[in-house]
Amino acid sequence: MSFYEVVxxxxxFDFNGFLSSVNSERVRVILSNDKISDMDFLALLSPAAQxxxxxxxxxxxxxxxxxxxxxxxxxxxxxxxxYCINRCAYCGFNHDNxxxxxxxxxxxxxxxxxxxxxxxxxxxxxxxxxxxxxxPADYIIEASRVLRRHFDSVTIEVSPLTLEEYxxxxxxxxxxxxxxxxxxxxxxYDEVHLSGPKKDYRFRLDTPERACRANMRSVNVxxxxxLSDWRREAFMTGMHANYLQDKYPSTEISVSFPRIRPHAGVxxxxxxxxxxxxxxxxxxxxxxxxxxxxxxxxxxxxxxRDNLIPLGINKFSAGSCTEVGGYSGAQATEAQFEIxxxxxxxxxxxxxxxxxxxxxxxxxxxx
Amino acid sequence: xxxLKIGGIELGSRLFIGTGKYPSKDTLPKVIESSGTQMxxxxxxxxxxxxxxxxxxxxxxxxxxxxxxTSGARNADEAVRIARLARAMGCGDWVKIExxxxxxxxxxxxxxxxxxxxxxxxxxxxxxPYMNPDLMSAKKLVDAGAVGVMPxxxxxxxxxxxxxxxxxxxxxxxxxxxxxxxxxxxxxxHAAEAMEMGADAVLVNTAIATSDDPVKMAKAxxxxxxxxxxACTARLGAKSEVASASSPxxxxxxxxxx
Ligand code: SF4
Numbered sequence: 001m002s003f004y005e006v007v008x009x010x011x012x013f014d015f016n017g018f019l020s021s022v023n024s025e026r027v028r029v030i031l032s033n034d035k036i037s038d039m040d041f042l043a044l045l046s047p048a049a050q051x052x053x054x055x056x057x058x059x060x061x062x063x064x065x066x067x068x069x070x071x072x073x074x075x076x077x078x079x080x081x082x083y084c085i086n087r088c089a090y091c092g093f094n095h096d097n098x099x100x101x102x103x104x105x106x107x108x109x110x111x112x113x114x115x116x117x118x119x120x121x122x123x124x125x126x127x128x129x130x131x132x133x134x135x136p137a138d139y140i141i142e143a144s145r146v147l148r149r150h151f152d153s154v155t156i157e158v159s160p161l162t163l164e165e166y167x168x169x170x171x172x173x174x175x176x177x178x179x180x181x182x183x184x185x186x187x188x189y190d191e192v193h194l195s196g197p198k199k200d201y202r203f204r205l206d207t208p209e210r211a212c213r214a215n216m217r218s219v220n221v222x223x224x225x226x227l228s229d230w231r232r233e234a235f236m237t238g239m240h241a242n243y244l245q246d247k248y249p250s251t252e253i254s255v256s257f258p259r260i261r262p263h264a265g266v267x268x269x270x271x272x273x274x275x276x277x278x279x280x281x282x283x284x285x286x287x288x289x290x291x292x293x294x295x296x297x298x299x300x301x302x303x304x305r306d307n308l309i310p311l312g313i314n315k316f317s318a319g320s321c322t323e324v325g326g327y328s329g330a331q332a333t334e335a336q337f338e339i340x341x342x343x344x345x346x347x348x349x350x351x352x353x354x355x356x357x358x359x360x361x362x363x364x365x366x367x
Numbered sequence: 368x369x370x371l372k373i374g375g376i377e378l379g380s381r382l383f384i385g386t387g388k389y390p391s392k393d394t395l396p397k398v399i400e401s402s403g404t405q406m407x408x409x410x411x412x413x414x415x416x417x418x419x420x421x422x423x424x425x426x427x428x429x430x431x432x433x434x435x436x437t438s439g440a441r442n443a444d445e446a447v448r449i450a451r452l453a454r455a456m457g458c459g460d461w462v463k464i465e466x467x468x469x470x471x472x473x474x475x476x477x478x479x480x481x482x483x484x485x486x487x488x489x490x491x492x493x494x495x496p497y498m499n500p501d502l503m504s505a506k507k508l509v510d511a512g513a514v515g516v517m518p519x520x521x522x523x524x525x526x527x528x529x530x531x532x533x534x535x536x537x538x539x540x541x542x543x544x545x546x547x548x549x550x551x552x553x554x555x556x557h558a559a560e561a562m563e564m565g566a567d568a569v570l571v572n573t574a575i576a577t578s579d580d581p582v583k584m585a586k587a588x589x590x591x592x593x594x595x596x597x598a599c600t601a602r603l604g605a606k607s608e609v610a611s612a613s614s615p616x617x618x619x620x621x622x623x624x625x
Contacts, residue, residue, distance in 0.1 A: 066573055246471070353390075362415040367448040
């Protein structure tokens with residue numbers, strides 16, 4: 001069985017009917033229980049649950065404190081290539097966009113690593129566009145070896161790899177894989193992925209599972225909120241995380257909540273997700289899966305991010321640069337998306353401390 | 368209150384402290400002081416030796432015994448490698464084996480824990496295994512060379528207290544080595560309860576670290592552990608299932624004629 005069957009099981013489900021049937025009383029009952037079922041989770045994403053945000057926040061805060069304590073793990077992305085053969089309607093690296101393309105050499109990657117490590121960052125997320133020609137698995141693995149000399153943990157967000165490639169990557173010391181489904185809604189998925197291998201919905205959907213099977217330490221999933229109805233997308237993200245955690249208990253599953261940001265391309269059909277709605281998603285997810293790490297990137301504004309800390313966000317990117325070669329500055333290109341929180345690592349640390357939390361630089365090391 | 372003998376050393380305090388989950392590293396030395404603890408556990412995966420201000424080791428007073436733990440290990444092999452790394456980094460010979468291959472409930476894997484204990488005890492480590500409270504596993508861990516066992520009171524971070532009380536009670540009765548109740552202790556009263564039952568020590572992290580005033584909470588735990596220990600050594604009065612009725616049901620047996 002694959003997660004595709006779970007998604008398919010919800011194809012004919014009347015989401016709108018269910019969501020509008022949820023009333024305040026039902027939400028109150030759910031919040032008084034310890035265990036949250038799949039349907040309870042969906043109910044917590046309903047319009048009615050929005051009236052109980054404070055209650056949800058109280059519970060989410062308690063659960064997050066118990067499981068993660070007063071600590072927020074910091075990491076930073078490192079973009080090493082922006083060549084991409086896909087045409088994703090929402091992305092600045094889209095093959096059709098006329099941006100300058102660059103792929104870093106190992107020496108340049110080392111320079112980036114040296115600059116980034118000066119900020120104190122110990123965990124990095126290595127990113128590339130999707131191009132088997134410019135950034136094949138071997139290139140990524142070689143790059144990760146360079147990065148490991150400077151960081152304690154290296155995870156990757158690159159084109160979906162095969163099981164064998166993930167096994168090789170895990171053995172080479174890559175700790176984790178981030179892969180966003182972007183849109184769980186298959187029709188929307190087809191609509192926004194205009195061409196390229198990424199059009200293969202099924203292959204992408206099964207990617208996190210291949211990473212789990214390859215014994216990756218951590219696997220991060222998420223939907224790009226704004227492409228489609230956020231409630232359904234948030235629900236399917238939770239179902240995906242839950243499916244993976246149940247089937248691969250030794251893999252640490254985490255979730256991210258990227259919202260669409262302005263970029264070099266154009267995608268007009270964004271169905272906005274408000275701050276309140278994003279907060280509701282984060283809270284519902286925490287109540288549904290208390291042990292799952294929740295991650296928020298610099299796509300969000302500084303103030304908003306800081307306010308999310310006590311609500312259950314325990315992973316933060318900081319001092320991020322989304323340009324290839326951006327840390328060492330020599331070969332900077334266009335960014336994949338615009339950053340909202342442009343604070344330095346030091347400033348982010350101060351903000352975390354001001355909230356009564358501890359910035360954590362290291363939470364794992366290659367052993 | 369007698370001293371705790373464990374792994375060939377004597378400890379005056381029966382409260383062990385965890386170092387994760389604190390709002391800042393600066394809080395740690397104060398917590399250690401107010402708790403009176405002599406043994407603190409640190410997750411080696413969080414030790415950052417690259418920068419002094421980030422290195423948790425530099426916040427722990429020198430006379431405290433370090434108990435590096437293998438948190439993050441998913442199997443015996445990873446636990447062994449983490450323990451060896453800890454020793455190589457100068458963290459000493461003590462190690463708390465923590466093997467968790469279940470990220471949903473964070474329950475320890477006794478089988479893998481046993482394998483790691485066996486290997487590390489043979490390498491001269493003073494091994495304290497964190498475990499599900501199962502008597503047979505505890506016995507095997509002792510045979511493998513552990514210097515004590517650390518059964519969980521309730522799953523990590525739940526603050527639910529001694530949910531496994533009956534099973535821990537059996538371990539306390541049957542295992543001759545120190546029994547340290549670990550995980551689940553969410554309030555000083557839980558710690559006192561464990562000590563009253565006869566546990567040799569308790570390890571507390573979440574309840575202190577995430578309280579509004581960790582320094583004060585550490586003190587509260589220190590007092591509770593002492594109270595529980597005193598109660599245990601003073602022998603609690605026997606519990607009776609029936610009230611002593613003033614006219615007992617069998618009283619007639621003593622009446623004349625029977
Ligand atoms: S989202 Fe990824 S695959 Fe799509 S265009 Fe951007 S870099 Fe390429």
